[in-house]
Amino acid sequence: MRLILHPGFHKTGTSTVQATLRQNRATLRTHLKVLLRPDMAATCEAARIYSRSRDALDLALFRYEVAQLGDSWDPNDPRPVLMASEDLSGHMPGRYGLKDYSATPELMKTLVTTLGEIHPELTTTLFFSTRAPGPWLASCHAQHLRASRMTQSADEYAESHRQSGDLNRIIDRIAAKTAPGMVYRCALEDSRSRPLGPLDPLLDLIDLPQSVRVGLHAVPPTNTALPPDCAAQLLALNRSTSDDKSVHIAKQALIRGLW
Numbered sequence: 001m002r003l004i005l006h007p008g009f010h011k012t013g014t015s016t017v018q019a020t021l022r023q024n025r026a027t028l029r030t031h032l033k034v035l036l037r038p039d040m041a042a043t044c045e046a047a048r049i050y051s052r053s054r055d056a057l058d059l060a061l062f063r064y065e066v067a068q069l070g071d072s073w074d075p076n077d078p079r080p081v082l083m084a085s086e087d088l089s090g091h092m093p094g095r096y097g098l099k100d101y102s103a104t105p106e107l108m109k110t111l112v113t114t115l116g117e118i119h120p121e122l123t124t125t126l127f128f129s130t131r132a133p134g135p136w137l138a139s140c141h142a143q144h145l146r147a148s149r150m151t152q153s154a155d156e157y158a159e160s161h162r163q164s165g166d167l168n169r170i171i172d173r174i175a176a177k178t179a180p181g182m183v184y185r186c187a188l189e190d191s192r193s194r195p196l197g198p199l200d201p202l203l204d205l206i207d208l209p210q211s212v213r214v215g216l217h218a219v220p221p222t223n224t225a226l227p228p229d230c231a232a233q234l235l236a237l238n239r240s241t242s243d244d245k246s247v248h249i250a251k252q253a254l255i256r257g258l259w
Contacts, residue, residue: 001073002080003115003124006202007088007108009101009167011139012129013188013198014086015223020199021084024216031208033077035069037085043069044087051090051103062107063114070118080206093164094144094157100164109177126174126183127202129191133165134158142225145234146251149244153235197221230258 008014021034028034037044046062073081086092088111089104112124131139141157144150152160168185175183186201194200196218203213226234233254237247 001075001077001119001122003122004080004082004202004205005088005108005111005124005126006082006084006129007111007126008086008104008128009089009130009170010086010092011136011143012086012131012167013191013221014084014129016197016219016221017129017199017202018084019219019222020196020216021082023219027212027215028208031079031212032206033073033079033081035081035083035085037087040065040069040083040085044085047088047107048091050107051098051101052096054103059106059110063110066111066114067118070115073119075119075121082202082206084202092140092143093161094140094150095148099161101167101170104170105173105177108174112178112181124178124181125205126178126181127205128167128171128174128183128185129188129198130167130171130185131188133162133167136167137161137165139225140164142231143223145231145238146226146255149238149247151235151239154231192221226255226258230254 006014006017018036021028021036025034043062043065046058046065050058050062088107089101090107091098093100108126112126115124116122130136137158138154140161141150141152141154144157150157158165171183171185184201184205186198188198191198191201196203196216234251237250237254240247242250
């Protein structure tokens with residue numbers, strides 16, 4: 001049995017990868033077992049919880065959810081398994097006071113070890129999408145403006161979360177924790193121009209027949225950046241004295257008005 005993990009990172013094209021997998025799921029089904037967040041929601045949520053707490057009990061809960069997931073797999077199924085969700089890496093830096101992805105190496109070690117105990121014949125490959133620090137920090141800030149009461153400006157956020165932008169440093173730590181497993185990475189700047197965008201380097205790691213691959217359909221980039229004037233309005237709403245519910249309603253109306 002072969003497992004390919006795509007656990008992040010946030011804001012590196014992962015939403016586009018998942019949308020493309022979803023769009024082509026019927027075509028891929030006979031060749032690849034695809035697990036997206038709805039297929040492993042409890043596992044993803046446990047990873048997010050541990051990234052906040054770093055508590056041994058929460059890590060044990062994550063291990064339990066991973067084991068439950070692995071127990072459901074048919075060891076006689078010849079298809080590779082692809083798990084794709086950035087939430088497997090925990091919360092995005094900037095949420096709940098998190099400064100980086102320092103919980104992710106332990107999460108990946110636990111995931112790989114637990115599944116290996118259930119399926120001793122399992123071979124695991126990890127693949128991470130990355131992005132240059134400046135654009136990545138700006139994209140994270142924009143996401144926080146939408147999803148939380150982020151009150152820092154883009155420059156303030158970039159300065160206070162500068163260490164989180166070194167995604168390759170975290171991947172190196174993950175590789176050390178999960179050795180001798182294979183860990184690959186590809187920058188969004190290198191993958192976005194390929195026919196299937198950021199999904200293509202992931203498919204390079206899967207023995208998918210070329211006749212199937214050429215029939216896959218690309219989707220436009222998803223969860224893209226908001227216009228600067230919209231970001232400024234979101235920041236103003238977040239800094240306002242209005243209650244959370246009122247701010248949420250106003251932000252949703254503002255974002256809906258863009259489309």
